[in-house]
Amino acid sequence: MNDIVRELLAKHGSLPVSVDQISDDADLYDAGLSSFASVQLMLALEEHFDVEFPEHLLNRKSFSSVEAIVAALAEITGDQQAA
Amino acid sequence: MSSSKSFLDQLFESRILHASGVDGLYARSGTFEDVVSRFETFALTFGEHEITEAMVFPPGMPMADFETSGYMKNFPQLAGTVHAFCGGDHDHMGLLQCMAAGEDWTKGQEATQVALIPAACYPLYPILARRGALPENGAYVALQSYCFRHEPSKDPARMQMFRQREYVRVGTEDQAMAFRETWKERGQEMMKRLCLPHEVDIANDPFFGRGGRMMGASQREQALKFEMLVPINSVESPTACMSFNYHMDNFGKAWDIKLQDGSPAHTACVGFGLERITLALFRHHGLDVAAWPEDVRKALWG
Known part of the structure; x- marks a missing residue:
């Protein structure tokens, strides 16, 4: 799941740096992720995993790092292994 | 004001507004316009020595600048474009x-x-950008424009075409933030002098769709927008009559407005919904302006 998140982050995150240079726990907003790009990423994740982010996960925190995104997806899919 | 008739119907009956057949599109009476104009004069007595220049825009802005604004990313449902x-x-x-x-x-x-201009300050940014780097003190502009938002409603405070008077601060992050905090205080002082019940609360813009819910949550988490709420059409859902916004460097980046050191400018604005404030005055002080409380008359008529 981590690889797919990184792939979609590279494609939709409009980040000024390469995703490879960003650690799993690095703050994506500090790395240049805009609110709008995080929405694009959210929609891409929903499409890829065929899920819908629930209301309580539609916030900045859910998209604040690669590991936060993976944790949010794990919660949605109920796949605790993935986290 | 306790009546089974809606506030909008009362305004039509007293010929303060005139129906057009389209919700949110009304003719204003001379009485209504007199209050709008007196409020504008009143508003301009606050911070008048800080203003570096004033502008009034026509209701339309260049399509290219509208595109640059990113409005279609966030509010496609509200936008209006002119076709011929x-x-x-x-x-x-x-x-x-x-x-x-x-x-x-x-x-x-x-x-x-x-x-059509969706928010009064949008046409300002490309004008400032074309001038090159901002002067050291940045810019402090008083402006006014008709705005359009496609949201037909029976709530008289939610018009499709309405005017916003704004003060816009363009400069460093500190200048923009200080400006917004000052205006939160001044806005409350204005409401007190107009004897209107009010409350400042954190807010978010009506971003489109599910992604928009995230944008809204993000805007709230970052405390970028505050509104001055006044009950007009209902007590449960008071109306935002003023808003106090910090845009970070979003507009500075979008339009390439630069500070002296070449970094993108930060912007903040305070917006007064002229029709909304006028409606709030009619709602709370009655439909006969001659009978408004003495303090309110003094603030607006001098």
């Missing part, structure tokens, strides 16, 4: 036939270079 007939004789004939037959005659209309 650009055909020849045959197209004209077809158009008239369509109209006569009651069919959709607008299909052939083509986009012009004009979009």
Whole structure:
């Protein structure tokens, strides 16, 4: 799941740096992720995993790092292994 | 004001506003406009020595600048663009036939270079950007414009075409933030002098769709927007009559407005909904302006 998140982050995150240079726990907003790009990423994740982010996960925190995104997806899919 | 008639119907009956047949599109009476104009004069007594210049915009802005603003990313449901007939004789004939037959005659209309202004400060930014780097003290502009938002409603405080008076601060992050905090205080002082019940609360813009819910949550988490809420059409859902916004460097980046050191400018604005404030005054002080409380008369009539 981590690889797919990184792939979609590279494609939709409009980040000024390469995703490879960003650690799993690095703050994506500090790395240049805009609110709008995080929405694009959210929609891409929903499409890829065929899920819908629930209301309580539609916030900045859910998209604040690669590991936060993976944790949010794990919660949605109920796949605790993935986290 | 306790009446089974809606506030909008009361305004129509007392000929303060005139219905047009389209929700949110009303003619204003002389009385209504007099209050708008007196409020504007009153508002301009606050911070008048800080203003570096004033501007009034027509209701339309260049389509290219509208695109740059990113409005279609966030609020496509509210936007209005101007389209016009650009055909020849045959197209004209077809158009008239369509109209006569009651069919959709607008299909052939083509986009012009004009979009309706969605928020009063949008046309300002490209003008500032074209001047090159900002002066050291930045810019502090008082402006006014008609705005359009496609949200037909029976709530008189939610018009489709309305005016915003704004003060806009363009400069460093500190200048923009200090400006917004000052205006949160001044806004409350203004409301006190107008004897209107009010409350400042954190807010978010009506971003479109599910993604928009995240944008809204993000805006709240970052405390970027505050509103001055006044009950107008309902007590449960008071109306935002002023807003105090910090845009970070979003507009500075979008339009390439630079500080002296070349970094993108930060912007903040305070917006007064002129129709909304006027409606709030009618709602709370009655439909007869001559009978408004003395303090309010003093603030607006001097």
